[in-house]
Amino acid sequence: MLVLIAGITGLVGIPCARSAFERGHKVRGLARSIDNLPEDVRNQLECFETISDYHDIAAMDRATKGVDGIICAFAALPEMFMETQFLLIRAAERSGVKVYDDIRGFAHHVAVSSSIKPIYMFTGAIADYSFKRSRCDWDPDTNTFNFHGPSTFPTRYTTAEDIGNYVLEVITAPNTANGDFSTAREGRITAKLNCLGSLKDAEDKLNEGQAEYGKSGWYNYIRYCYQYHIPARSWDHEPADVARFPNVKQTRLEEFFRRNPDV
Template sequence: MLILIAGITGFVGIPCARSAFARGHKVRGLARNIDNLPQDIRDQLESFDTMTSPHDIAAMDRATIGVDAIICSFAGIPEMFMESQMLLVRAAERAGVKAFHATSWNYDWTLSPGSHEIYDDMRAFSHHVAVSSTIKPIYMFTGAIADYYFKRSHYDWDPATKTFNFHGPSTFPTRYTTAKDIGNYVLEAITAPNAADGGFVRVQSFEASPEDIVKAYSAARAGRMTAKLNCLGSLKDAEEKLNEGRAKYGKSGWYNYLRYCYQYHIPARSWDYESVDVARFPNVQQTSLEQFFHQNPDI
């Protein structure tokens, strides 16, 4: 199978590519800069098309010719998610591609309209595709991406002090999926016989509370290093910070306050779901929290 991964150089694109290669598939890449790809992926690509801008229709048309399936892992920002991804859907229509996995590795954004600016864009995209396209995308709900929380977001994890920051009760469990597991779930979904039927997929790797994180981190490091917790306040405090941010910055300044969407709405269960589709993909071995820390000694 020849699979196009759009946004292959990104946070999810890279593990999707490795998962595809591990299953014996051919991969074509589409992104702005091939130099951002690890060498092991570059060496195995069938080909690579360079996007000169988020609206590079010609590159999308070239990239979609002859592929069997598309995984869109464009960055989850409004311009890329709404505009670039919609242009890619149109290119897929012209190329006759039916299996399309959309950018969607989040909590369940079909719930609680108005609670999250980017989730609203995701909802709008899925609605527009449903009413205007023959393509039926796959959307995957994964909860929080563990690698992002512990490697990219200093608001959540302070790598210098090994401190996990949170609002609300220290015993509340968050759903997490590792980037590696996401890659495996995506490949199982996009290569399934019914992939062109699209729909919503709900999975996870593990659930963990702040207290669970401290215990698992210490166990994974065999007591040589320990993690700490820092409670930033109650759920009410997080809600107030979110409302203050919206009032101050408006929708166009979403990046200034979006972290409080997660700090409030995850423990408030605004977007929660049950990972009912894990059983559909028995080939994916779920990573545990302690395994995740073992596999990432740099955390």
């Protein structure tokens, strides 16, 4: 199977590529620069297409030509969630692609405007981001995790590597072209952390940020979306589809910490 990974240089794109190689698939990459790929991934690519900007239709047409499936792992930017994804799925239609694992944001539009039935995946909080990239959550210098609400609330985490493995299991499963909503997440872990206030405090900060910055300034208050909705359980989802893919060995959070001593 030849798989195109759009956004291959990112947090989720790289694990998806490695998971595809492990399963014997060919991988084509689409991103801004091949230099951002680790050598083990770069050296195994079928080819790499450079995308110059969010609206590089020519690059998307080249990238989608002849592939069997597409994994959309674009960065978490509104422009890429909507505009670039729209252009990519249109390129996929022109190329006759049937399997498309994408970002959830434009499901309703695609349902009424496209012949492709995408796969949407819901995961737990990405451990690699929470503990390695977000000092608002985890401060490795002081070993402090900042949160709102009770110290006993359960949080579900999924590692980027596990996401990559689940994605490849899903897109190669029978009837994949029929589309689906899948959930993949780890077990729960409870920790005693540094409390910054109650759930009401987090909700108030979220509302204040939305009022002050509006939707276009989402990055100023996005942390409070997570710090409110995760402990409030408003983002919980059932059922979990982990049992459908027993070939994936889940990474426990304790194991993630052992693999990442710098955290």
